[in-house]
Amino acid sequence: MHMADALLSPTVGAAMWAVSAGGVALCSARLCRERDDRLAPLMGVLGGFLFAAQMINFSIPGTGSSGHLTGGLLLAILLGPSAALLTVASVLMIQAFFFADGGLLALGCNIFNLGIVPALLVYPLCYRRLIGTAPGRLRETVVTFVSALLAMQLGALSVVLETAASGISALPLDKFLLLMQPIHLAIGLVEGAVTLAVVSFLRKARPELLARQSGPSATSTRLTLAGCLICALLIAGGLSRFASVKPDGLEWSVAKLTGATSLPEHRAGLPALLTALQHKTARFPEYQIAPAAAPGQAPAAASTAPQGMAVAGKGSGVAGAVGTVITVLLVAGAALILRRSGRAAVAPEA
Amino acid sequence: MASVHGALLDLKRLDLLARGGTSLHRLDPRAKVLATLVFIVCVVSFGPYQLSALIPFFIFPACLIAAGRLPAGYLAGKVALVAPFAVAVGICNPFFDRGILLHLGPLEVSGGWVSFASIVVRTALTVTAALTLTALTGFAPICRALVRLGMPKTFAMQLLFLYRYLFVLAEEAGRASRARELRSFGRKGKGLASYASLLGHLLLRTWQRAERMHMAMLARGYTGTFLAAECGRFGARELLFVLFWSALCIIMRLYNGAELLGSLVTGYLS
Numbered sequence: 001m002h003m004a005d006a007l008l009s010p011t012v013g014a015a016m017w018a019v020s021a022g023g024v025a026l027c028s029a030r031l032c033r034e035r036d037d038r039l040a041p042l043m044g045v046l047g048g049f050l051f052a053a054q055m056i057n058f059s060i061p062g063t064g065s066s067g068h069l070t071g072g073l074l075l076a077i078l079l080g081p082s083a084a085l086l087t088v089a090s091v092l093m094i095q096a097f098f099f100a101d102g103g104l105l106a107l108g109c110n111i112f113n114l115g116i117v118p119a120l121l122v123y124p125l126c127y128r129r130l131i132g133t134a135p136g137r138l139r140e141t142v143v144t145f146v147s148a149l150l151a152m153q154l155g156a157l158s159v160v161l162e163t164a165a166s167g168i169s170a171l172p173l174d175k176f177l178l179l180m181q182p183i184h185l186a187i188g189l190v191e192g193a194v195t196l197a198v199v200s201f202l203r204k205a206r207p208e209l210l211a212r213q214s215g216p217s218a219t220s221t222r223l224t225l226a227g228c229l230i231c232a233l234l235i236a237g238g239l240s241r242f243a244s245v246k247p248d249g250l251e252w253s254v255a256k257l258t259g260a261t262s263l264p265e266h267r268a269g270l271p272a273l274l275t276a277l278q279h280k281t282a283r284f285p286e287y288q289i290a291p292a293a294a295p296g297q298a299p300a301a302a303s304t305a306p307q308g309m310a311v312a313g314k315g316s317g318v319a320g321a322v323g324t325v326i327t328v329l330l331v332a333g334a335a336l337i338l339r340r341s342g343r344a345a346v347a348p349e350a
Numbered sequence: 351m352a353s354v355h356g357a358l359l360d361l362k363r364l365d366l367l368a369r370g371g372t373s374l375h376r377l378d379p380r381a382k383v384l385a386t387l388v389f390i391v392c393v394v395s396f397g398p399y400q401l402s403a404l405i406p407f408f409i410f411p412a413c414l415i416a417a418g419r420l421p422a423g424y425l426a427g428k429v430a431l432v433a434p435f436a437v438a439v440g441i442c443n444p445f446f447d448r449g450i451l452l453h454l455g456p457l458e459v460s461g462g463w464v465s466f467a468s469i470v471v472r473t474a475l476t477v478t479a480a481l482t483l484t485a486l487t488g489f490a491p492i493c494r495a496l497v498r499l500g501m502p503k504t505f506a507m508q509l510l511f512l513y514r515y516l517f518v519l520a521e522e523a524g525r526a527s528r529a530r531e532l533r534s535f536g537r538k539g540k541g542l543a544s545y546a547s548l549l550g551h552l553l554l555r556t557w558q559r560a561e562r563m564h565m566a567m568l569a570r571g572y573t574g575t576f577l578a579a580e581c582g583r584f585g586a587r588e589l590l591f592v593l594f595w596s597a598l599c600i601i602m603r604l605y606n607g608a609e610l611l612g613s614l615v616t617g618y619l620s
Contacts, residue, residue, distance in 0.1 A: 004436035006472035010395045028502035041567065042560040044511025049556040051516055052523030055354045058545030059537040069549065078553075086505055090512045097484045097492065098361050100432045100477040105390050168398045168469060169439050170447040170462055176439075197546030198553065205554060321454055323612025327405045331412050338416035 002095075003110055003159055005103030009166035016162065017108030023116045024089055027082035039083055046075060047087045051094065060190065067190035072118030073127070073148050074195045078202075078209065081119045088115035113158050118151035126150055144199065145192035152188030156180045354524035358517065360428070364481070367420055368488030374418040379487045379495035381588035385410075385595040386483045392599040393475045398465040399451060403606040404475065410595060411478040418486045425485070429477045433470070440469035489513050515559075523552055 005013075031039065050071045057068050075084035089111045095101040102110045127147040131140065160180050164173045171179075202209055368375070374382075389410050396403060415422050447462035484492070490510060497506045526548055534540045 004433075004439075004473060005390065005394060005476035006436040006469045007439055008394055010391050013391075013394065024505055025502050028504035031504050037572065038561075038564050040507055041511060041563040042557070043508050045515045045519060045556045045560045045563070046553075047508065047512035048516045048519030049523070049553060051512075052354055052520045053549055053552065055357055056523060056527045056545070056548070057540075058542055059540045061541060086508045087512075089505070090508045093509060094489070094512065094516065097480060097489060098364055099357070100428065100480050103390070103476045104386070104480050104483075105394055105476065163439065168465070168472075170398070170443040170465060171439060172446060175446075193542055194546065194549070197542060198549050201546055201550030202553065205550065206557075209557060321402070321612065322616055323606075323608035323610065324402045324405045326611050326615065327402075327608040328408070331406070331408045334409065335412040335416040335422075338413060339419070 002102040003106040003113065003162060005105045007163050007166060007168050008106055008109065009168060010105070012162050012166045013105040013108060015108075016112050017105070020089070020108040020111035020116065023085060023120060024111070027085045027120075030082045031086065034082075039079070043079065043083050043087045043090075046079065047090050047094075050075065050087065051091050054091075058194075067187065067194070069194045069198075070114065070152075070187075070191050072114055073123060073144075073151055073191070074198060076119040076123035077127070077195070077199060081123050084119040084123070085111075085115045088119065109158070109162050113155040113162075117154045117158065118147075121154065122147050122151040140199075141196060144196045145189070148192030148195055149185065149188035152184045152191055153181060156184035354520050354527055358520050358524065361516070361520075363424070364485050365488065367485040368491075370419060370486075372418050374414060374486050377486075377591060378584050378588045379491040380498060380584055381591045382483055382487050383492060383495050383499070384592050386479050388592075388596045389479050389599050390476050392603045393472060393479075395603065396468070396472075398468060399461060400606075401464055401468045401471065402608040402612070403602070404468065404471045406602045406607040407475055407599070409602075410599070411475070411482050414482045414486060415478075418482070420482065420485050425478060425481050428481055429474055432477055433473045436469055436473045440466045443469070515563075518559075519556060522555065526552060 050069075053069050053071065055068070060067050072084065072088050075087050078084075079087065092102070092107060092110050092114060096104060096107045096110070127143060130143045130146070135143065157177075157180075160173065160176050163169050163171070163176065169176075199210065389407070393404065393407055414420075415425065443466040444460060444462035447460065447465065449461045450458045451461040451464050452459035487495075490513065493501075493506050493509045493513075497503060530540065530544060530548055534544070
């Protein structure tokens with residue numbers, strides 16, 4: 001469920017970075033105030049635990065597939081929301097830097113989807129509200145499953161919304177939703193089962209670990225947290241809507257182009273589509289038109305502006321491809337030269 | 351998901367690369383972080399149908415990999431491994447977006463394929479840049495750089511703790527996972543029951559380790575913060591590095607270098 005850089009527009013990426021950075025800063029400040037210095041090493045090693053646990057699979061009976069723990073909710077149950085968010089965020093950061101899961105710009109999205117949603121949204125607003133002080137077995141089961149499902153569904157929903165708002169993928173919003181939500185229903189069930197199993201194991205083995213967190217929690221901090229989150233969501237939502245205007249226009253223009261087949265329409269439609277691509281070639285029309293028009297038509301100067309645009313449009317595909325190949329060769333050559341000179345510089349030392 | 355041991359090996363290899371001694375390794379981490387951020391923002395700010403304009407951006411990771419003497423093949427393999435989500439979403443583009451966008455002679459390329467290729471190129475660029483940054487800098491220096499750029503100290507401490515104990519815990523988890531595999535027959539014995547007790551025991555051991563660590567830290571005079579030596583300074587070299595790459599990225603963002611070059615060449619040929 002990791003979001004990827006390649007599917008993000010900078011607006012959405014920056015908005016989600018701002019939201020996640022705000023969340024991390026808020027939780028850091030809260031932990032600083034609490035001054036529980038046992039927590040620092042505990043969070044560190046639990047992050048390591050989460051990192052490793054995410055790579056151990058178990059087989060799901062009857063399906064032939066396997067699942068694993070995602071862990072946001074489990075950590076929130078064990079550590080409380082603030083510490084859980086920091087732990088999940090740190091694991092995501094390791095994954096972004098070392099395994100490039102997601103990416104650096106998408107880190108904000110990933111911290112939101114996998115950290116803020118379960119730890120700051122689902123845990124305080126759903127899990128803690130419903131579970132009460134001394135839950136029975138049935139109640140605990142139901143609440144854990146509901147919370148895990150909710151966390152997964154919300155996370156998947158925000159992946160879809162972020163992708164749609166960025167407009168890099170042409171996947172329609174409804175189809176993407178229909179693809180993601182059922183898959184994450186299954187993943188949410190798995191997550192709920194694992195979380196419940198681990199929590200009940202801990203309850204049997206060392207109940208005092210769980211008792212630590214189920215003490216009374218301040219309502220005011222919870223309220224402020226919820227308020228901050230709603231603000232953040234509103235900001236993100238507003239920014240996304242602002243960002244989604246442009247791709248919609250582009251898709252619309254593509255749809256319009258497919259319907260139009262005649263050449264004059266083609267001429268009118270292409271410049272609108274290849275805005276940036278063509279912009280550059282149209283700015284230097286002499287590169288394109290003068291040599292191309294010379295063999296065909298003697299009066300090259302007679303070519304009017306729209307004709308010039310059309311020629312540039314037709315040629316831009318070829319020019320782009322040729323330019324791409326040449327640039328790749330140039331980059332590779334530069335890298336080779338740099339490397340060779342590096343070796344030459346090392347050789348006398350060795 | 352990869353095996354725990356495989357992931358650990360990967361992590362150690364990148365960590366070892368960061369110990370290199372080239373001038374790029376010695377550069378202040380903040381300069382590299384900033385330049386990489388500018389690069390990534392420039393790359394992702396292109397529209398979905400732009401492909402040729404993205405190609406010149408390969409100069410940044412290529413130069414860093416070459417000058418930092420990093421193993422290019424290894425990094426390329428890692429990039430190929432981590433692309434699946436972006437590719438999985440991107441591969442839908444050709445099916446939903448069939449408008450003809452490019453004419454390569456007689457060949458007509460639909461907008462979906464162009465945007466799919468653009469997504470793949472973006473993935474390659476951003477992932478390579480991130481991995482190159484890690485391989486040139488190392489995780490702890492990146493954390494220190496981020497703190498000096500404004501990251502909360504509590505979070506930085508969490509990151510450093512995690513990074514220190516990640517190896518220990520992952521080894522332990524890897525051993526437990528291997529033991530379970532040896533004792534199970536195919537898929538039998540890998541169900542939820544054994545998985546939950548495996549994770550539970552791992553969690554208990556983790557917790558006990560944390561308690562021991564806390565006591566050891568207290569015994570050594572831990573007061574809630576780490577003392578970190580302030581090393582590295584943002585000198586003229588760093589400034590030059592950031593300015594050069596930022597300027598280059600912005601120029602490449604504004605002018606489509608590949609397109610200009612191509613039209614120049616095709617213009618002379620025809």
